[in-house]
Amino acid sequence: MSAIKKIGVFTSGGDSPGMNAAIRAVVRSGLYHNLEVVGVMRGYEGLINGEIIPMDRKSVANIIQRGGTILKTARSAEFRTPEGRKKAYEQVKKHQIDALIGVGGDGTFTGASIFIDEFNVPIMGLPGTIDNDLVGTDYTIGYDTALNTVVDAVDKIRDTAESHDRLFIVEVMGRDSGLIALRSGIGSGAEAILIPETKTDLPHLLERLEHGRKDKSSKIIIVAEGDDVGAMQVADAVKEKFPNIDTRVSILGHMQRGGSPSCMDRVLASRVGVAAVEALLEGRKGEMVGLINNNIHFTPFKKAIKHIAEVNPNLLKIVEILSL
Numbered sequence: 001m002s003a004i005k006k007i008g009v010f011t012s013g014g015d016s017p018g019m020n021a022a023i024r025a026v027v028r029s030g031l032y033h034n035l036e037v038v039g040v041m042r043g044y045e046g047l048i049n050g051e052i053i054p055m056d057r058k059s060v061a062n063i064i065q066r067g068g069t070i071l072k073t074a075r076s077a078e079f080r081t082p083e084g085r086k087k088a089y090e091q092v093k094k095h096q097i098d099a100l101i102g103v104g105g106d107g108t109f110t111g112a113s114i115f116i117d118e119f120n121v122p123i124m125g126l127p128g129t130i131d132n133d134l135v136g137t138d139y140t141i142g143y144d145t146a147l148n149t150v151v152d153a154v155d156k157i158r159d160t161a162e163s164h165d166r167l168f169i170v171e172v173m174g175r176d177s178g179l180i181a182l183r184s185g186i187g188s189g190a191e192a193i194l195i196p197e198t199k200t201d202l203p204h205l206l207e208r209l210e211h212g213r214k215d216k217s218s219k220i221i222i223v224a225e226g227d228d229v230g231a232m233q234v235a236d237a238v239k240e241k242f243p244n245i246d247t248r249v250s251i252l253g254h255m256q257r258g259g260s261p262s263c264m265d266r267v268l269a270s271r272v273g274v275a276a277v278e279a280l281l282e283g284r285k286g287e288m289v290g291l292i293n294n295n296i297h298f299t300p301f302k303k304a305i306k307h308i309a310e311v312n313p314n315l316l317k318i319v320e321i322l323s324l
C-alpha cells in the first residue's frame with residue numbers, strides 16, 4: 001500500500017498546448033486510484049502562496065481540447081531562493097500534500113530537483129513545452145501543436161509571398177532550441193532554416209540566394225528566435241545585397257504557444273499523465289515521464305534538463321536538397 005493519499009498537480013514555466021489534457025489525466029487517474037487531488041495555481045508561485053484548490057472529476061471536464069492551462073502558470077523568481085522553497089514546503093505540509101506532479105520544462109524540473117533534495121517531497125514531471133528541448137522523450141507536450149500552428153501560418157505567408165514575388169523571413173520561437181524551426185521549416189517547404197544549434201553562415205546564405213533558382217516567385221527563410229544572427233539582421237543583409245528582392249520579416253511570436261492541442265499532444269499528455277500517477281504510487285520520484293519509441297520512459301530530472309544543442313544533420317541536409 002502506498003503512503004500517498006493526496007497529490008497536487010501544477011503547471012509551470014511557459015504554457016504549452018496540451019497542458020490541460022495533462023492536468024485532466026493526472027486528476028482523473030488520481031481519482032481512479034482513490035487519491036485526493038488538488039490543483040496548485042500559477043506553478044511554484046501558487047505553491048508558495050498557498051493557492052491550492054480541490055480538483056474533482058468535473059473540474060477537468062471539457063478541457064482536453066483547450067489551449068493554455070486552467071491552473072495558470074508562472075516563472076517564479078521566489079522559488080529560486082531557499083526562503084521561497086521553504087514557504088512552499090510549509091504549504092505542502094499545511095495542505096497535507098503527499099506528492100506533486102508538475103508539467104513544464106527545464107526550469108520546472110530544475111526547481112523540482114532542488115526541492116526534492118531539500119525537503120524530500122516526491123515529485124514527478126511531465127514534459128510540457130513547445131520547444132521539445134528535453135532529454136528523455138521523443139516529443140514534448142505542445143510541440144506538435146506549435147509545429148502545426150507555424151506551418152499553417154507559413155502556408156498563409158507563402159500565399160502573399162507568392163502573389164507579390166517576395167522573400168519572407170519568418171521568426172519562430174525557440175530561445176535555445178531550433179527544433180520548432182527545423183521541423184516547421186521542412187513541413188512548410190522553406191528555402192533555408194537558421195537555428196541556434198549551428199553557426200549561421202550569412203555569406204553562404206546570400207550566395208545561395210544569388211546563385212539559386214531565379215524562377216521561384218516566393219522564398220521563405222525560417223529563423224529560430226535564438227539564432228546567433230537573428231531575423232532582423234538577416235533581413236538587413238538581404239536588403240543591402242539584393243535591393244531588388246522585395247523582402248519582409250514576419251515574427252510569429254506567442255501565437256505559437258496557444259490554440260487547441262493536436263490529437264498527438266492530447267494523447268501524449270494523457271499517457272504520461274496516467275503513468276506519472278502510477279509511478280508515484282510505485283514509489284518513484286524525481287523523474288520526468290516521457291515517451292520514447294512509443295513506450296513510457298522515466299528520466300531523472302537532472303538528466304532531462306541536459307538537452308544538448310545538437311540537431312539531426314540529415315534534417316538540415318533535407319532542407320538544402322528540397323529547396324532546389
Ligand code: F6P
Binds near residue numbers: 131
Ligand atoms: O519555452 C517556450 C518559449 O516559448 C521559448 O521558445 C521562448 O523563447 C520563450 O518561451 C518565451 O517565453 P516568455 O515570453 O513567456 O518569456
